[in-house]
Amino acid sequence: MNKRMGSIGAAAATRSWTHRFTFVLLVAFAFGLMLIGKPDSIIVSRLRMAVMDVTAPLINAVSRPIDAARETASDVQDYFALKAENEALKRQNDTLMEWQRVARELQAENASLRELLNFQMGPKVSFVTASVVADASSSFVRSLIVLGGTKAGVAKGQAAMTGAGLAGRVLEVGERSARILLITDINARVPVVAERSRDQAVLAGRNSDMPELLYLSRDNDVKVGDRIVTSGQGGVFPAGLPVGEVASVTGGHIQVQPFVDFSRLENIRLIDYSLPGILMQDLGVDTTKALSPNNQTGLLSPGAGE
Amino acid sequence: MIRPSLGQQADIAWRAALPVGLTILLLFTALLSWHLPRLGTVASALVLISVFFWTVHQPGLMTMWGVLSIGLLHDFLMLAPIGVGLLVLLVVHGVALWQRKPLNGMPFLLIWAVFGLVAACATILTWLLVSFLQETLVNPVQAFNLFLLEFVCYPPLAYVFAWIERRLLPTD
Numbered sequence: 267m268n269k270r271m272g273s274i275g276a277a278a279a280t281r282s283w284t285h286r287f288t289f290v291l292l293v294a295f296a297f298g299l300m301l302i303g304k305p306d307s308i309i310v311s312r313l314r315m316a317v318m319d320v321t322a323p324l325i326n327a328v329s330r331p332i333d334a335a336r337e338t339a340s341d342v343q344d345y346f347a348l349k350a351e352n353e354a355l356k357r358q359n360d361t362l363m364e365w366q367r368v369a370r371e372l373q374a375e376n377a378s379l380r381e382l383l384n385f386q387m388g389p390k391v392s393f394v395t396a397s398v399v400a401d402a403s404s405s406f407v408r409s410l411i412v413l414g415g416t417k418a419g420v421a422k423g424q425a426a427m428t429g430a431g432l433a434g435r436v437l438e439v440g441e442r443s444a445r446i447l448l449i450t451d452i453n454a455r456v457p458v459v460a461e462r463s464r465d466q467a468v469l470a471g472r473n474s475d476m477p478e479l480l481y482l483s484r485d486n487d488v489k490v491g492d493r494i495v496t497s498g499q500g501g502v503f504p505a506g507l508p509v510g511e512v513a514s515v516t517g518g519h520i521q522v523q524p525f526v527d528f529s530r531l532e533n534i535r536l537i538d539y540s541l542p543g544i545l546m547q548d549l550g551v552d553t554t555k556a557l558s559p560n561n562q563t564g565l566l567s568p569g570a571g572e
Numbered sequence: 573m574i575r576p577s578l579g580q581q582a583d584i585a586w587r588a589a590l591p592v593g594l595t596i597l598l599l600f601t602a603l604l605s606w607h608l609p610r611l612g613t614v615a616s617a618l619v620l621i622s623v624f625f626w627t628v629h630q631p632g633l634m635t636m637w638g639v640l641s642i643g644l645l646h647d648f649l650m651l652a653p654i655g656v657g658l659l660v661l662l663v664v665h666g667v668a669l670w671q672r673k674p675l676n677g678m679p680f681l682l683i684w685a686v687f688g689l690v691a692a693c694a695t696i697l698t699w700l701l702v703s704f705l706q707e708t709l710v711n712p713v714q715a716f717n718l719f720l721l722e723f724v725c726y727p728p729l730a731y732v733f734a735w736i737e738r739r740l741l742p743t744d
Binding site for chain 2: 285288289292293296297298299300301302303304310313314317318321324325328329332400401402403404405406407411452453472473474
């Protein structure tokens with residue numbers, strides 16, 4: 267009897283030790299995963315995109331009834347606000363017609379000036395509209411999952427835009443889904459310029475709603491309300507994309523309120539500006555000669571027109 | 573010995589998978605496009621509460637393998653530094669398992685307080701790991717928000733889980 271009890275006790279002890287050992291192994295596995303994933307590991311990235319490729323369409327399918335219910339509620343609200351909205355739209359239409367007139371004048375002026383300068387147009391941009399299936403933003407990361415991957419023409423580095431402005435960039439791409447790193451994420455860095463004062467800076471996310479401006483010159487003239495746009499430096503985004511507005515300037519900390527309302531993102535445009543290829547391929551001319559200091563013929567050269 | 577029928581086996585299987593399945597379902601539900609800001613924080617909070625609750629009340633059904641699958645899925649979907657969520661969930665599971673017996677005899681308010689302590693430590697650990705991996709001090713206010721959400725959400729979720737446990741799961 268005692269022998270039997272003893273063997274049961276020994277088996278329980280062995281089981282307990284095995285359990286503890288396995289637990290320690292799993293903790294070590296988690297540590298290992300952290301260290302493997304710390305640099306932008308290709309294995310982790312591929313695994314992550316494989317999981318997202320499976321789950322993103324699923325999440326999207328389940329989200330449809332929610333979207334439909336929300337749209338119906340919004341339709342009912344719209345119906346009641348129809349009259350007031352109609353009047354507001356009429357007023358807005360008048361203003362927009364005036365803007366259209368101005369835009370046409372500017373377009374004509376722009377075309378004639380371009381002709382005068384023999385200006386070479388940049389390549390046309392292409393874009394893919396992808397629906398946001400999940401907002402995976404949390405306390406420690408700001409990013410989205412969108413339904414659209416390599417099959418739809420989405421590529422790493424493309425700018426993610428809404429009608430309001432820059433939202434982020436494509437960080438990882440799977441076959442059917444992609445991960446967008448928002449400009450508010452702590453890892454996001456966007457070269458920007460203040461539209462009025464032309465002060466250059468880097469917009470750095472802080473995992474909060476408002477990113478900050480870094481590396482501004484000491485004698486900068488940035489004020490609250492200034493529009494911030496991309497500067498085009500670094501070659502990730504083209505110049506002039508609207509980013510946000512300076513919300514506060516306190517003790518050297520300049521916070522920017524992004525134009526994009528991140529809580530209402532439903533669709534996002536992923537735009538391919540083909541930036542790395544602009545100079546060498548897309549213009550169809552050998553621009554290396556034009557950029558050369560010894561070149562005497564191209565308009566890009568300082569000696570042109572002499 | 574009478575072998576259970578196929579229907580009975582399926583019944584036992586889905587009940588056994590309930591805690592882990594429910595946690596994964598909560599993670600997915602929080603990630604659906606509700607168009608509310610930072611639902612990822614809610615997803616992390618729900619998962620931590622679920623792992624703690626089920627480890628204390630049904631440790632046989634919330635095993636470390638279950639925590640492993642939840643943690644991996646969480647890290648892949650939440651897009652946070654990989655491994656961090658898994659490690660924190662494993663630690664919470666380990667602590668809850670270790671203190672399971674005294675916790676089971678405690679009144680609810682005391683269990684809530686202990687959960688608060690565990691959640692605070694888990695949040696600090698997450699904050700430290702993320703800061704280390706991103707080589708910069710992450711805003712502590714965000715970490716505090718996560719803790720607050722976990723602490724506040726515990727009573728209602730624990731109530732729902734306890735109801736599910738009473739109705740659907742066998743007594744431990």
